[in-house]
Amino acid sequence: MGTEPPLLLDLRETRTEQRRGRVLSCIVQSLLEDRIRQSRRQVELFRDLSHLRTSYEDLHRSFSLLETFVGASGLDQRQLNRDLPPAVNVAPVRLLSAQPLLQRLPRQSSGICEVAVHLARPPEGEGHLRVALSSIEAGEVLATWEFEAAELSRGWVNLPMEIALGPDDMTLDLSLDWSGLHPLELDWCLRHPDPRYSLRSASATTGAADDRVLALRIWSYIPGCTVPVASDNWPTGRSGTWILPGEALAKGISLNTDDENTRYLEQFDMLQVHPIQGDFAAALLSGAIDPGIGQVSVNIGSLSDSAAAIDYAIAIAPTANRIAPVRSAKGILRRRGMPLKPALERLLSLPATRCSEWYRLNAQEKGRIDLLLAAPTTEPFDLYLITRMAEEAERPSFAWATFSAVTLRSDRG
């Protein structure tokens, strides 16, 4: 083991009395050379380490700028990568108590940020479901989820991760382990001829063949990055970042009387809040901010190439302080007959309201408002998306001001 022995020293031509001295001299010389060599190598390693650190810090800074850019560009969306919907008119898979099943995921691990399985019906009685995601190559459990029976209902059971899996591609197994009096019934999507890809028993000894594949959904995001999650998928109490889905933006209500121009633009996934001459324009997203939120960010910009400059702002306020819209003759919730500016300024001045500065953008300019809260919200808040013409006298023709990618961040637990 270890290294080979040192080279032999030929002492045949050395006098006996000189041999000891020669051996010692040789050892000293050898050790000295070795020390010098080691010192040089150590210095080289210090130098290499310092270069690597500098490079690492630059990379970190660049990544931070990239994050901002991606966020500002509205690119930070997770992707539904695989959708294997439930087969119809088939008997579900019965997950028996204490007989866990394994399902291999049909794609590589890189970037996976959420998986969903489909429950055929709510569980009967009490029970507990433990789901784990493991890599076969590394033999590591990468994520686990636990559900009580009461938390489970028919349909997709989402299994999100705070951070998308890293770029090191591996093969993943999803294991489902149920404890309950009655079996948990799961939907499956198709039959597979290769047993590696169909359901199998987690126990090697009771590995009965089953050629069915669980109904699955798999989402992916930038590998190794914190995932923006649609809030309706986010389990209560979780920390992280997520983006309000389009359906939430579509529920935005104009607070201006008879304003036909504030509406959700589905093709762009944006909420247009059209400025009003001489007044503020605002849309209300009721209760959009859950407790625990520490930062709200919104992309802003006009869809017009020729509009005059527009000011944008956002604000959050407790739902109890909501500017109450009234129902107009057309059946849409509106405030009737009054300019919005006084009511909104009153709201913005309340101590519990948090609002951003005004951000001024010319046509063709895009921007982002980040509203950092001094302390996380402790109760549900409304979100107000506000615009005005930069010059009060300016006509808002072709203004087409929009808000999008409303991103909420909670503090890590």
Next chain:
Amino acid sequence: MRDTTAPTSPRVAVVIPVFRHSGLVAEAIESVLAQEAPFRILVTIVNDGCPYPETDEVGRAYARAYPDRVLYLRKPNGGLASARNFGIKTVMDRVPSVDAFYFLDADNRLRPRALARAMAVLDEDPGVDWVYPSIDMFGLASAWDYSGPYSLLQHSAINICEAGSLVRRNVFEDGVLFDQNFRLGWEDWDFFLSAADAGHRGRYLENFGFRYRKRPESMLMEADRESSRLKGQLALKHKDLFSPRCAVRLEAEETPRFAIYLPDRGNVLRCVDPVSPTARTVDLDQHLRQVWHAHTLPGCTPSPPFTIVMDSAVMDSLTAVGALHWVLWKMERQLRSEQIACLHIEQGAPGRISIKETTLASADWQVGNATVAAIAPKALTEVLVDENSYWIDSLLSAKPSPRVAHSGLQLPAEMVELRRGRGTAVVNLLRLVHSLRSSPYRAAAKQAWQWREIGTAMRNREYEIPRQAFNGHPVFPRLTEAGRNMGFLLPMAEFAGVERVAYNIAKAMRARGWSTHAILLDTNSIKVLPDWQNAFDSVNFLSDPDFRLGGAGAQDFLGTPISDWAVSGRHDTVLSMLYWLDCVLNFHGGAVAGTMGQLRRFGVRTVTSLHVHDLTHFGRPTGNTHVGLAYEHGFDFFAPCSETMATWLHGMGVPREKIVTVPNAPGFDLPVSDTRDRAAERRNRPTDLPLRVLFIGRLDRQKGIDRLDKLIQSARDRDMPIDWRVVGGSVMRDGSPTAQLRLAVPPEAPLSDPADLAAAYDWADVVVLLSRYEGLPLTVLEAMRAGAVVVATDVGAISEVVCDGHTGILIPDSDDISRALDALADLAGDRDRLGKMAGRAIDMARHRTWHAATQGLSDALDQT
């Protein structure tokens, strides 16, 4: 005895050769030190004379830091193979506890549980000798999967086993090491092929945890640039493995080419050779699942690429006739260009087997009436994924959309009694297709499942590997484990003369334990003799439109033209048809002599059976005897039918050791029950009856038919007491005046039945043969056996058996028939002399048997 009991003894040694990778080797070492395994692992760093001091420093540092886990070795530079071998040998000598070696290049890495998982595979299955990995490349990122059972055949075509494999110690104990001659690369490919040659086998471990650093420029890239040279080096070293015969054997064992669906049995025969023990029957459900498995995850599982449908009774009939392998080969050839192949088996004329082919349907050959149907691999794939089935369903319409090849096989009723009625093969093919399309596994094929790329790119295309030896031509599906196989190359088969010799040699060799196969080179229709199945195990038609039996070419040899086909024709069809035989006997096969040298390289022993010189118009010897000389190097043996021919061959420079005379014997056997004393019977014949003179043979100029005619007329002019019979027909249409000759005695139809032939000879007192040239005619020997006195021209080797005035009468080769006339007059007038000559002829011919004739050839073949 190795001491493996010490608790701290390592079970696995990881050998890391280092040469100019001093900056990266620490990653490799760290990844091994970080292994999570229930056994100890020894890191063996081999500094392969690396010129960078850093390599030494890193090696020493790790060895000092982990003296119990790291062994650091230095050696002069010798290349990757040399470095690995150094590490292996050192560990084998010093660390007896090591059960397995893993080879990690200095710039690669392992995931923490890789070796534990791989060792578990070795521990589970003692039949596995190495575990090879999936390869996850970083740098130039990609990932490769080699799922499915290990295939040595695939491994001969592409390197499916990365060096980063865990190899059992016994492989090295068997003397298998890395070949240091592969300095440009592929030493790992060679290593595993050598291990396989020694009987070891590997197993794939999916998700192994092996990480390969891929750079645009690497040793592997250099090896790829030298690929043709290295492939040649591999093929030379592993000659047997790269032979088509071995390739087909492996194909049969590992990945059958044909799925023969037998609807009446409800199962599928998966095979290359359907009568080989390697053929396996699976039920239909299993077949459907495997087909979809192969389509869903290409590369992961073997599934026969060619689907063929026939009833089991049809397959039994084809087997009985000996045409099953040929039918499979024929259909595979058709499916190179067509999408569907249909074979129509019909009841043909008595005593004949015939084939026909076309791509056009006819009134007789409707797709729906086919007896056997086959679908091409690509067409089946397209049909399975097609959104609807209109295209394939149109097969039963008047104008099918798929391209269809038709061929016909007509079999005589005495060989096979065919069931009357329509064939149902195509209907059953469609049923199979619809069963596949309605399979519950079809949905899976529409999704992507495997994230790694397919490394086993040849899976289910293995049939292309043996084809590589034949420029992509389909390879005859026959395995040779069953015994010794001898092919008889026949231009045609009407079974007179040379062909009858072939027939008798076939029977004799078959009786000696050979399997015999008729290979018809230049005909689509053959005569089937009554005891055909005692002579040939199979019948096979070359059916190659490119083949030219003869014809002039740019070259001639000793004045005999060598055909262009022999010199530069496309030989692939012939070679792919014959490669599997242990021996071929060429019976005047003309240009096929041009393939003999190539067949020898495939391990086929080649024999040319020579009988007679043809004569040019001016009487100069030419023909197959001279073609044989031209290709002397291509033949292992020359088998002349007479000593006269043997002497000529030796005189022309053929080594004596290559000449094995197979002297002709009577062309048909007398029934075993026929124990008559023919000499006594002849002595007791009345002496006052006219002399009975028989001619039997081809009615052509060579046989001197014009001389015979003159003889008959002269005898009649002299009122000689002779009863004449002329039996035979013209086979060669030589266009000469003799072919048009109207004989004075109307000829009787040729005889082939042994009883009829025996009766004809028994009838005759004299058999007359006035040939211009001959070898050693069977007629002469048959006549002598029967006691008919032969009166023949002294040509060829007739004098070897006919002793003039003793066992017969020889007359000079001349158009002057007076000597023949005198001989007949003499015999007619002296019956006592006739009887004595008959008795001596019978005695002489008694010893002429085919068993005795083939003894020398059999001995010669047994010795090579």
